[in-house]
Amino acid sequence: MKTYDVEVQRLKAMRHDHGMIEVAVDALVQPRPLRDEGTPTSVVRIPVEHARSLLLLLKQQITELDKLNPRSRRSGRC
Helix, strand or coil: CCCEEEEEEEEEEEEECEEEEEEEEEEEEEEECCCCCCCCCCCCCCCHHHHHHHHHHHHHHHHHHHCCCHHHCCCCCC
C-alpha cells in the first residue's frame, strides 16, 4: 500500500451532488516513506485557517443535505 503526505494549500470550492461532497483544492501530494511503526497511513496537513474554512463549508453542505431529508429522518442530529 502506498502512503502519501497531502498538504492542502488552498480551498477553492465545495459542492454536493448525488450524495457526495466534492471539495476543490490546490494540494501538494508527496509519497511518504514507509516506517516500521505499524500500519501505514496517509496524512493530510491543512493550515489552521483552511481547516476552519473547511469545517464551516462542510457544516453548510451537511445542513443543505439535511434539508432534503424528511423531518422524521433529521431528528436526533445536532
